[in-house]
Amino acid sequence: MIVKKIADVEAVSVQMDGAKDVRVRVLFGPKDAAPTFALRQFEIAVGGHTPFHEHPFEHEVVVMAGEINLVTEQKEIPITVGDVVLVPANEKHQFQNGSSTEMAKMLCIVPVEYQK
Amino acid sequence: MIVKKIADVEAVSVQMDGAKDVRVRVLFGPKDAAPTFALRQFEIAVGGHTPFHEHPFEHEVVVMAGEINLVTEQKEIPITVGDVVLVPANEKHQFQNGSSTEMAKMLCIVPVEYQK
Numbered sequence: 001m002i003v004k005k006i007a008d009v010e011a012v013s014v015q016m017d018g019a020k021d022v023r024v025r026v027l028f029g030p031k032d033a034a035p036t037f038a039l040r041q042f043e044i045a046v047g048g049h050t051p052f053h054e055h056p057f058e059h060e061v062v063v064m065a066g067e068i069n070l071v072t073e074q075k076e077i078p079i080t081v082g083d084v085v086l087v088p089a090n091e092k093h094q095f096q097n098g099s100s101t102e103m104a105k106m107l108c109i110v111p112v113e114y115q116k
Numbered sequence: 117m118i119v120k121k122i123a124d125v126e127a128v129s130v131q132m133d134g135a136k137d138v139r140v141r142v143l144f145g146p147k148d149a150a151p152t153f154a155l156r157q158f159e160i161a162v163g164g165h166t167p168f169h170e171h172p173f174e175h176e177v178v179v180m181a182g183e184i185n186l187v188t189e190q191k192e193i194p195i196t197v198g199d200v201v202l203v204p205a206n207e208k209h210q211f212q213n214g215s216s217t218e219m220a221k222m223l224c225i226v227p228v229e230y231q232k
Contacts, residue, residue, distance in 0.1 A: 001188050001209070002202040003195060028176050028202045036227045037153040039176045039200065060144050060155045062223065072117050079119060084155065086118040086144045107178065109225055111152045
């Protein structure tokens, strides 16, 4: 049984090409011997965004704070606390902070083999 | 891309032996073609609890509202908003509402093959 406070997990700046002002806390992943999936919290500062990209695995996302613009190839979808998203493999997507004042936070779950 | 509001997903009473006053919303699971893991929200009423049980797969849990007593074979651990738990396979566990006034809510993620 592993119990953690999210606030105690180190927040690391995301260095991927196309990411701006995003930090990630790996809540459970390979270092915890998570067998199947990794649980991460992303924190997107005002003006920040994740890359507009795709990859061969899915995301499941839970908005925890703030306002987010979910950008797809077809449209932009505003999401907020109470919303969840399944991003299928190989669909382009980006998460932009949609607020001019508030940090956006979201959980993002992926198959554990994609969490380095 | 599937976007849902948690409140729009049907809450179903959990009928397992040992469960009391628990409802579940399957946010993403087999019906959404989730490939690897299922995302559920459990809602435990005042006085309610999940079964004290074990199973051959892990949980990853995120407390979303209220106060929860996490019961293991060794001890009880109070958890609340901001806490996350990895319950390894084959470890006994129970989630009890720890408040006398407030509904407890938690996300619980499992390998999708265990979500019926």
